[in-house]
Each structure stands twice: as structure tokens, then as C-alpha cells.
Amino acid sequence: MYLMRDKSALEQLIESDEFSNRLNLDRKTYGLVFDKRTLSSVYEIIKKYNVNYIDFPISSGKESLIFKVIMDDGTSRVMKIYKMSTLKFSNTFEYIKGDYRFDKEKINRTNVVYVWAQKEYTNLDALVNSKVKAPKPYGFYKNVLLLSYLGTKTGPARQIREIDTDFNLLYSKLKINLWRMYNVAKIVHADLSEYNVLYYRKEPYIIDVGQSVSIKHPMAEEFLRRDIKNITSFFIKKNVICNEGNLYNYIKSGKNV
Ligand SMILES: Nc1ncnc2c1ncn2[C@@H]1O[C@H](COP(=O)(O)OP(=O)(O)OP(=O)(O)O)[C@@H](O)[C@H]1O
Numbered sequence: 001m002y003l004m005r006d007k008s009a010l011e012q013l014i015e016s017d018e019f020s021n022r023l024n025l026d027r028k029t030y031g032l033v034f035d036k037r038t039l040s041s042v043y044e045i046i047k048k049y050n051v052n053y054i055d056f057p058i059s060s061g062k063e064s065l066i067f068k069v070i071m072d073d074g075t076s077r078v079m080k081i082y083k084m085s086t087l088k089f090s091n092t093f094e095y096i097k098g099d100y101r102f103d104k105e106k107i108n109r110t111n112v113v114y115v116w117a118q119k120e121y122t123n124l125d126a127l128v129n130s131k132v133k134a135p136k137p138y139g140f141y142k143n144v145l146l147l148s149y150l151g152t153k154t155g156p157a158r159q160i161r162e163i164d165t166d167f168n169l170l171y172s173k174l175k176i177n178l179w180r181m182y183n184v185a186k187i188v189h190a191d192l193s194e195y196n197v198l199y200y201r202k203e204p205y206i207i208d209v210g211q212s213v214s215i216k217h218p219m220a221e222e223f224l225r226r227d228i229k230n231i232t233s234f235f236i237k238k239n240v241i242c243n244e245g246n247l248y249n250y251i252k253s254g255k256n257v
């Protein structure tokens, strides 16, 4: 069969109607947003999990892109794409090395992003299995993850920093989730803040756990203290009576809740 010899199979795939329909973005946009390797990973996820189309972008940050996608059966999910270029090798290394679950992997600049996505998948799975409120992970391929969508038809759930609510009640709910995260899932978030907790169906949902580490990681204690400092200072600003020491003792108490 005659194929345009100057075009790679991937480029031909990208230009096919099937692919562009599912991406639902004009060619210029996806050319700018995705590198070729990422496009092929997105395509793998689309095929393997029956993603019908990409609905709209939710967030575009330094390290990742988040899209709402619609599956063939009509349900909504989230596709999180770690950017291949900006995830910093040196920053990520300390979270992988020292975590007994991942430090056997041979790490280099390319696959560090893949290990990161796999790590987020494993951490989310541990959270959901421990009854911590977090997005359910459905799968991953290289630097792309498929997660449950937290939000409504009109838009994604908001970060707790963006809402007005009974913050005393919210704090007491979050505390229980943090206790379970440490004592049941046995991981430390390591980037906990009001940016990484979403308010969904009146509950705090913990997100963004690519960097989270096992409680046995040599830095786990330091990360836990930093998380507690960040989250209590947010709730103190919201006039909740709480402090670092109390939250630390509560999480470390091992008392069943
Ligand atoms: N499952 C989800 N459902 C709805 N919205 C989500 C979901 N996951 C993430 N988001 C939205 O996308 C934002 C960024 O997601 P996340 O925190 O996982 O990525 P990040 O690595 O922090 O990205 P960045 O590079 O922007 O810091 C979140 O703050 C949230 O608003």
C-alpha cells in the first residue's frame, strides 16, 4: 500500500479524522500543547479505555495538563497528562529514591515522568482502598493517567481555597481523611495545601499525589510536618481553632476512627 513516505505513522494517525474528532481540539492547538510522545500516549489511553472525546481543559499548570473527557458510555473522567519537559528530574528524584515501592526502578530523564504517573496511580489506588476521599484511578499509560472526574456538568469541583463554607466542619472531615491516609494507606502527601484539596459533594477530596511517599521514606516525617504546617495555617486563616501540634498528635495517635 502506498503511504506518504515523509510522514511518520504517528503523524498520519494524528491527522486522521478518528483521532482529531476524539481530541476535539483544532490541529494547531494540540500541536502546540502535546509533544509527539505524549500524543501517542493519549491515543493509547483513548483506545484502551474507550474515551469518546476530550470535552474541555480544566487546568494547565507547570507540570501537568488536566482535561475532562467523555467515555463511550457517556460518563465523565479526567485525563491528567504530566508534561515531559518541565517535570524536574532533580526535584522528583528524592521522592522516588527512598520510597521502597519505587526505588528499584532505573530512573532517567525520560522515564522519571512515567514513574511519576505510575506513582500517582498507586497512591490514588491506596487512598481509595483506604476509604480516603480521592479520585479513583482507572489506568495509566506512560505519562498519562485516567481518573474519576470530581465535578458537575457545568464545571469541576473547586479547590477549598476558592469556596466559602463551614470551615470547622470541613477541617474535622479532612482530619479523618488525613488520619486514614497515614494510618491505613500509609502514605504522606508531601504537597498538601488548600490547592490540592477539592470540595466535592460537601466533602474534602485529596488530589495530586504524584509526589506522595510511603511513611517509611527517610523524609516522610519532614514531609508530614510540612503538610501539617501548610494545612493548619490555611484553616487558622479561616478562623478554625487548630494547631500543628494537635493535628500531628491526632494523625500519629494511631487511634482508630
Ligand atoms: N479528578 C479531578 N476532577 C476535577 N478537577 C480536577 C481533578 N484533578 C485535578 N483537577 C483540577 O486540576 C487542578 C490541577 O490538578 P493537580 O493538582 O492534580 O495537578 P498539578 O500537578 O498540581 O498541576 P500544576 O502543574 O498545575 O500544579 C486541580 O487543582 C483541580 O482544580
Ligand SMILES: [Mg+2]
Residues within 6 Å of the ligand: 195, 196, 208
Ligand atoms: Mg496541584
